[in-house]
Amino acid sequence: MKFGMEEWNVVFFTIWIAALSTAIILPFGVGLAWLLARRNWPGKSLVETMVSLPLVIPPVATGLILLKVFGRRGPVGKILEENLALEIVFTWKAVLLALAVMSFPLLVRTARAAFEEVDFRLEQVARTMGSGPFKVFRTISLPLARRGIIGGCILAFARALGEFGATILIAGAITGKTATISVSIYNLIQLGQDEAALVLMMVSIGISFVALWCGERFLRPAKP
Numbered sequence: 001m002k003f004g005m006e007e008w009n010v011v012f013f014t015i016w017i018a019a020l021s022t023a024i025i026l027p028f029g030v031g032l033a034w035l036l037a038r039r040n041w042p043g044k045s046l047v048e049t050m051v052s053l054p055l056v057i058p059p060v061a062t063g064l065i066l067l068k069v070f071g072r073r074g075p076v077g078k079i080l081e082e083n084l085a086l087e088i089v090f091t092w093k094a095v096l097l098a099l100a101v102m103s104f105p106l107l108v109r110t111a112r113a114a115f116e117e118v119d120f121r122l123e124q125v126a127r128t129m130g131s132g133p134f135k136v137f138r139t140i141s142l143p144l145a146r147r148g149i150i151g152g153c154i155l156a157f158a159r160a161l162g163e164f165g166a167t168i169l170i171a172g173a174i175t176g177k178t179a180t181i182s183v184s185i186y187n188l189i190q191l192g193q194d195e196a197a198l199v200l201m202m203v204s205i206g207i208s209f210v211a212l213w214c215g216e217r218f219l220r221p222a223k224p
Contacts, residue, residue, distance in 0.1 A: 006175075006176075007184075007196070007199070007200060007203075009176070010179060010180070010181055010184045010200070011181060011200075011203060011207075013092075013179075013180065014161060014180040014181045015161070015207070017092065017095050017096055017099060017160075017180065018099055018103075018157050018160035018161045019157060020096060021096050021099040021100040021103060021156075021160050022103065022107075022153055022156050022157045022160060024096070024100055025100050025103065025104045025107055025156065026107070026153060028104075029104055029107035029108045029111055029152070029156075030107075030111050030142075030149060032047075032051070032108055033107075033108045033109075033110075033111035033112040033114075033115055033149075033152075034111075034112075034115050034137065034141065036048060036108070036112050037112045037115035037116045038115065038120075038123075038141075051104070051105050051108050051109075052105050052109070053105075054101055054102050054104070054105050054166075055105045055106075058165065059102065059163070059164065059165025059166045060165040060166065060168075060169055062098075062101060062102065062165070062166045063098060063165055063166035063167065063168070063169030063170045064169055066094075066097060066098060066101065066166060066169075066170045067089060067169055067170045070088040070089060070094070070097065070170070071088075071089050072087075072089065077089065088170075089170055089171070090170075090171060090172045090174065090178065091171070091177070091178065092171075092177065092178060094167075094170045094171035094172075094178065095167055095171045095178050095180060097170065098163060098166040098167040098169075098170050098171060099160040099163050099167065100160075101166065102159060102160065102163045102166055103156035103157070103159040103160045103163070104156070106152065106155045106156045106159050107152045107153060107155070107156040108152075109152075110148055110149075110151060110152030110155060110156075110219070111145065111148060111149045111152045113148060114145035114146075114147065114148020114149055114151075114152070115141060115145045115148075117144075117145070117148070118140070118141055118144045118145055119144075122140055122144070123136050123140050123141060126139070126140050147218050147219070148218070148219060150218045151215045151216075151217075151218035151219035152215075154211055154212075154214050154215035154218060155211075155212070155215045155219075157211055158208050158211040158212050158215065161181065161204065161207060161208055161211065162181075162182055162204070162208060163180070163182065164180075164182040164183060164186065167180060167182070167183060168183055168186070171183075173186065173187050175187065181200060181203070181204045182204070184200055185197045185200050185201055185204070188200065
């Protein structure tokens with residue numbers, strides 16, 4: 001089976017959109033992870049539960065929620081279309097949204113664990129020496145947690161690479177427009193092109209294996 005330009009375009013599109021979604025959720029994920037690790041506030045357990053929901057509910061359920069919210073008649077989608085002429089559903093932006101939502105919990109959970117491993121006494125010493133909260137975060141917390149944060153980014157990227165359920169519901173399976181690797185494999189199987197689907201599947205496994213291997217190396221505790 002020849003791996004043509006169309007298949008390569010699907011691979012490059014998936015890698016690009018997964019990387020972009022990871023970059024977008026990074027500042028929000030790190031900020032929320034630090035708040036969950038270092039602060040207590042009313043409703044914290046509710047936020048923790050909401051963040052983790054995409055990990056446990058069916059991906060198609062997440063996709064349906066996104067479709068209802070960002071569709072043309074949805075509360076957010078209607079505002080975006082009427083005020084900014086911005087359509088989300090069944091465009092590459094819908095793919096980006098689905099990947100970001102589905103991979104966000106992994107980044108937050110991993111980054112939170114990394115912040116919790118930072119010795120709180122070091123942050124206290126920095127504060128007693130006159131450093132403000134942001135400076136303590138920038139010079140103490142963030143550098144010491146960077147390995148876990150990078151590992152979380154890689155895991156989020158890997159999760160985005162394999163996303164299917166939410167993506168196909170909000171973005172569809174439009175070849176050359178919204179079809180990611182997983183969606184393209186589904187399309188090929190539906191068309192009876194099992195051999196082409198198998199080749200694309202092997203490429204997907206290879207990319208995901210490399211991403212997970214790199215993530216595990218960063219999450220592994222550094223040797224003294």
